[in-house]
Amino acid sequence: MALLTAIIVLATLAAMTSGRVPAVLALITALVAAGLIGIATPAQLFAGVSNGGVITIAAMLVIAKGVLATGVVSRVTFRLLAGVKTPVQTLVRLIPPVGLISSLINTTPIVAMLIPATKELQQRSGIPARSVLLPIAHATTLAGSMTLIGTSSNLIIAGMAESDGVKLSMFSFVPIAAPVAVIG
Structure with a gap:
């Protein structure tokens, strides 16, 4: 077997x-x-599909797709990134708002929503999308690890812990994750 x-x-x-x-x-x-x-x-x-964390991640991806379809992400990032000339300038402008949002929304759809915007930035300014997406993915993971819904792993851990009788609140991860996010 x-x-x-x-x-x-x-x-x-x-x-x-x-x-x-x-x-x-x-x-x-x-x-x-x-x-x-x-x-x-x-x-x-199919036991993993019954985990609330997996279901939440799937729902967040559907929401992200809907938000992308509205074009709001492209409009906001276009204004936010107007005039940037280097990947560092791009990251300085993106990391604070994306970090804040990723602590309140699952990180996976945030990065997924930024893919078209970074491709547009690459076409418009010549800044390679890969030089922005990987640092943004790390920033969203670090900031998202502060809350229960911020990262997929926190949701899955909470689902597994709940089956053992351990209750995790929305901000149970903050004492450890906040300093790590700031340092990261």
């Missing part, structure tokens, strides 16, 4: 990284294969 599991995991990773198959299709195929082979029961295979 361990060998079959390893083969399924490697095949799924290969399918996802190739880009030929949508990631969702590759993952669903892997789950079905694991279920048919008998690696795990359907309840075990």
Whole structure:
């Protein structure tokens, strides 16, 4: 069974990284294969989907897609980044508001919403999107780790802790995460 599991995991990773198959299709195929082979029961295979954190992340991504469709992110970032000439100037203008927002909204959709804006910035100003997105992703993770809903990992940890009887509040992570975010 361990060998079959390893083969399924490697095949799924290969399918996802190739880009030929949508990631969702590759993952669903892997789950079905694991279920048919008998690696795990359907309840075990879909246990992660019942985690409140996973459901919240999925909902946040849907909200992010809706916000992107409105064009508000492009308009705000266009005004915020007007006149920037270097990646450092871009980061100085983006990190404070993005950090604040990421402590209140899950970080994954924030970074997803900034992808089109940074591509537009690259076309307009010649500032490479990759030189902005990676530092922004790190900044959102650091600032987002301060709250329960700020990062995916906090949501998942809270879901696992709750099953053991540990209740985490919205700001349970602040005493440790705030100094780390400021230093980072």
